[in-house]
Amino acid sequence: MKTLVIVFHPNLATSVANRRWLQEVAQHPERYTIHDVHQAYPDGAIDVAREQALVEAHADVVLQFPVYWFSCPPLLKKWLDEVLAHGWAYGTGGDAFRGRKVALAVTAGIREEDFTPAGKWRHTLAQLLAPFEVTLNYIGAESRPFFAFYGAEDGPAEHGYAERLARSAHDYVRFLSAL
Template sequence: MKKTLVIVVHPAIENSVVNQRWLQELSLYPEQFTLHNVHQAYPDGNIDVAKEQALVEAHGNVVLQFPMYWFNCPPLMKKWLDEVLAYGWAYGTGGEAFKGRKVALGVTAGINEPDFTPEGKWGHTLAQLLAPFDVTFNYVQAEGRQLFAFYGAEYGDAEPAYAERVGQSAVEYARFLSAL
């Protein structure tokens, strides 16, 4: 079985408690996961498309891990999608790189989960806000478009059991990715 590629896009990962803890947990299983930090690989933001495509091709499943930024993905994640998912490779004539490949999202949200409901403060679920990813994955014929989310990341200092909740989410995230 091929390993799962976890593509991490976080412009300030050194300040992210949750994303760092998730990566720490996944690093315990190097036989299952390849962790690829796009900001670290391309600090100038210039993506080597051929290298990224080869990395995807060398793996089985693909996970996109990022924090929500203004109810969307960080800009470099969008750039990665725009450039790497090229015509003739990911879609279109001869474009079958993702066909049948399982994909998932690992997302951290600063806002608490009750605010991400139709009745909540923002009137939309996280899944609704991430619908463009579902459409994209469907367009490139990927399978298993699933979401793993951590809510309330920006309120950690005010939550007594935050470290425990983060640790538990890391274990659950690794389990979730192992089951793809």
């Protein structure tokens, strides 16, 4: 079974890092299914049954998103609230994620050195993503380490950005393969 890469980016057309990752993933359609939630539901009305069926049809799941205000885009939170339903994802009979590998793939506009206890924001990215890890544990998923690209807001102004991004895209596919 393939890995489902669920993308939560409010404006993927303007994204540089998330789009580049997906271009790399799209070269392997036999291994990965890319599902752009904002494209599927431009009005934000999520088809819960469809989303649950997509998860059930795949071996592993990756939630890919940009870090927004030190959290996730609003549609990802809504997706979690609605799709991870009692009786399906948790509670009596809720075992849809039991034993399923789930990982996060995030892009952060801020540089990695700012995400340290001594850095500008005094918290690590792992600390900011902890609620997702707790959620995945709660639903019985096999939570995997996250994959991150830091300094996305630097973009082309950064010397060597294109090479760093290309390397990250290749590493992302390797990360997905190792789930």
